[in-house]
Amino acid sequence: MSVVKNGSNARSEEPSAPPWREQERLLLGEVMRLVGRSLAPDMVFREMLHLMSELLGLNRGRIVLIDAFDAETKQTKNTSAPISRIRFAYGLTKAEIARGTYFVGEGITGAALAIGQSIIVQDIDAEPRFLSRSVKRANLPQETVAFIVVPIQTNRRTVGVLAAHRIRQRNRSLNDDVAVMKILATLAGQLLQLQSLVEEKTKALQDKNELLARALESAAARYGIVGTSPALLQALEELERVAQATASVLLLGESGTGKELFARALHLSSLRRDAPFIKVNCAAIPETLFESELFGHEKGAFTGAMKSRIGLFEQADHGTIFLDEIGEMPLAMQTKLLRTLQEGTIVRLGGDREIKVDIRVVTATNRDLSFEVDRGTFRRDLYYRLNVIPIRLPSLLQRKQDIRPLSLHFLNRVNQANNRNVNLSPQALDELEAYAWPGNIRELANVIERMVLLTDHAVISKAEVERFIPAFTNSTEKIESIPAGLSTMPVVREYLPSHSHDALTLQQALAMHNGNQSRAAYSLGLTPRQFVYRLRKLGIMKN
Numbered sequence: 293m294s295v296v297k298n299g300s301n302a303r304s305e306e307p308s309a310p311p312w313r314e315q316e317r318l319l320l321g322e323v324m325r326l327v328g329r330s331l332a333p334d335m336v337f338r339e340m341l342h343l344m345s346e347l348l349g350l351n352r353g354r355i356v357l358i359d360a361f362d363a364e365t366k367q368t369k370n371t372s373a374p375i376s377r378i379r380f381a382y383g384l385t386k387a388e389i390a391r392g393t394y395f396v397g398e399g400i401t402g403a404a405l406a407i408g409q410s411i412i413v414q415d416i417d418a419e420p421r422f423l424s425r426s427v428k429r430a431n432l433p434q435e436t437v438a439f440i441v442v443p444i445q446t447n448r449r450t451v452g453v454l455a456a457h458r459i460r461q462r463n464r465s466l467n468d469d470v471a472v473m474k475i476l477a478t479l480a481g482q483l484l485q486l487q488s489l490v491e492e493k494t495k496a497l498q499d500k501n502e503l504l505a506r507a508l509e510s511a512a513a514r515y516g517i518v519g520t521s522p523a524l525l526q527a528l529e530e531l532e533r534v535a536q537a538t539a540s541v542l543l544l545g546e547s548g549t550g551k552e553l554f555a556r557a558l559h560l561s562s563l564r565r566d567a568p569f570i571k572v573n574c575a576a577i578p579e580t581l582f583e584s585e586l587f588g589h590e591k592g593a594f595t596g597a598m599k600s601r602i603g604l605f606e607q608a609d610h611g612t613i614f615l616d617e618i619g620e621m622p623l624a625m626q627t628k629l630l631r632t633l634q635e636g637t638i639v640r641l642g643g644d645r646e647i648k649v650d651i652r653v654v655t656a657t658n659r660d661l662s663f664e665v666d667r668g669t670f671r672r673d674l675y676y677r678l679n680v681i682p683i684r685l686p687s688l689l690q691r692k693q694d695i696r697p698l699s700l701h702f703l704n705r706v707n708q709a710n711n712r713n714v715n716l717s718p719q720a721l722d723e724l725e726a727y728a729w730p731g732n733i734r735e736l737a738n739v740i741e742r743m744v745l746l747t748d749h750a751v752i753s754k755a756e757v758e759r760f761i762p763a764f765t766n767s768t769e770k771i772e773s774i775p776a777g778l779s780t781m782p783v784v785r786e787y788l789p790s791h792s793h794d795a796l797t798l799q800q801a802l803a804m805h806n807g808n809q810s811r812a813a814y815s816l817g818l819t820p821r822q823f824v825y826r827l828r829k830l831g832i833m834k835n
């Protein structure tokens with residue numbers, strides 16, 4: 293047996309005759325033509341092995357591949373005992389193919405797999421390590437038979453071998469056979485690598501398609517809600533059950549769990565769907581403006597009130613008003629809201645006329661309102677009034693199975709909005725699934741957006757996910773390199789001095805989030821109140 297490096301060790305028996313060169317050229321030309329027609333390895337490999345036999349007399353050719361080769365980790369899944377099998381062959385019976393399994397390191401085939409180098413057995417009868425496992429010796433020619441094995445590599449790792457028998461004494465150099473087989477094995481490695489890339493892309497596309505198909509079927513799709521976890525479906529079912537009632541609904545859940553999306557879904561599934569849906573972010577309205585924002589004002593109600601103006605309650609007449617972050621509503625305003633809920637009327641600021649409004653009130657909070665009630669910062673009677681139908685939205689941690697479809701949903705959305713075609717590798721999706729997402733769906737959406745906009749690759753890898761999720765790295769350097777306005781919520785909100793952000797950063801964040809103050813605030817790791825305070829302090833927003 294000889295291990296061949298660069299083909300220099302193998303002794304040639306006779307000088308090559310010119311017709312062999314012709315045959316080689318024919319073989320390589322034909323294989324290249326096949327590759328040009330199809331990149332499917334099956335077809336190319338079978339024909340390659342056929343032509344090796346027909347044109348060069350390299351018989352019973354086979355391609356042996358290690359099982360379950362994982363393209364990204366470059367490891368076999370079962371690292372303790374990787375096994376290889378004949379996957380393509382020419383001139384072997386079914387039974388011979390079935391017998392062709394080898395542990396890495398076992399016999400000649402296994403040895404070539406283990407060392408990643410070519411091996412030439414000049415005479416199989418004289419080589420004790422030759423197993424004769426697949427083809428029995430009796431079924432081979434009586435003459436001396438040689439066996440050539442060359443490794444197939446992808447990304448410089450041995451994933452299989454190309455091997456064949458030949459009659460030892462022939463009018464052709466053994467070295468020439470080794471050289472041709474090395475070219476074919478290189479080509480085989482490249483085709484396998486291409487196939488694994490195509491498979492990875494196809495899998496990502498299939499996942500995406502499956503998600504879209506499922507999303508189209510599900511009731512949630514009507515409201516743009518992605519996810520099929522039991523916790524989410526239960527919340528959705530509760531929502532649909534109370535959609536037609538007029539009672540107040542209180543949406544509870546951590547920040548970024550989809551409370552606004554659910555409020556809209558409630559409106560869309562009710563008979564009010566053709567009337568307005570008005571969203572009010574209670575954290576973003578300065579205390580002094582609350583009343584006129586919600587109830588409107590009459591001309592002359594206060595200095596500068598040149599005209600009368602209708603408020604958000606009147607705008608939402610016959611529809612739904614969504615009071616987000618209700619826990620931030622000042623006490624004086626809570627009293628007025630309670631009266632409106634009890635009497636179904638509003639009085640404009642500076643007016644004395646009671647105006648009837650027909651409104652469904654939906655509120656949301658990420659605070660523990662009963663605790664606020666005990667502290668005296670939230671009216672108990674209002675709390676009971678709003679809490680008639682509480683619906684709790686699960687955190688993303690409680691619905692891990694939705695991370696994958698949500699990730700693909702946001703990926704699709706960001707790709708479309710930015711004319712990009714970035715994908716997530718299966719390992720990247722696993723990594724996203726493993727993360728705790730303290731900022732919930734909003735944080736996930738932000739991370740996907742950032743990765744799509746900032747990656748240089750067509751497929752985002754696991755390592756890139758780790759780089760883009762600050763908690764994975766603890767590296768301030770990486771966080772700082774992210775453009776202003778795109779950062780996610782910090783895991784634990786730290787104390788920040790009131791001059792923590794400059795005017796440009798605040799304005800950029802507002803622009804990035806289409807003027808939505810809450811979202812801009814969260815993207816900078818601030819509460820809406822902190823954000824508005826900074827806007828005022830820097831004179832960007834009037835008091």
Ligand SMILES: Nc1ncnc2c1ncn2[C@@H]1O[C@H](COP(=O)(O)OP(=O)(O)OP(=O)(O)O)[C@@H](O)[C@H]1O
Binds near residue numbers: 810
């Ligand atoms: N199930 C879901 N499917 C698709 N997108 C979702 C889902 N839930 C939330 N989102 C998206 O995540 C983002 C945050 O959701 P939303 O604003 O509704 O959360 P929230 O609970 O109201 O947050 P906050 O309490 O901070 O106001 C939005 O862009 C929303 O469209």
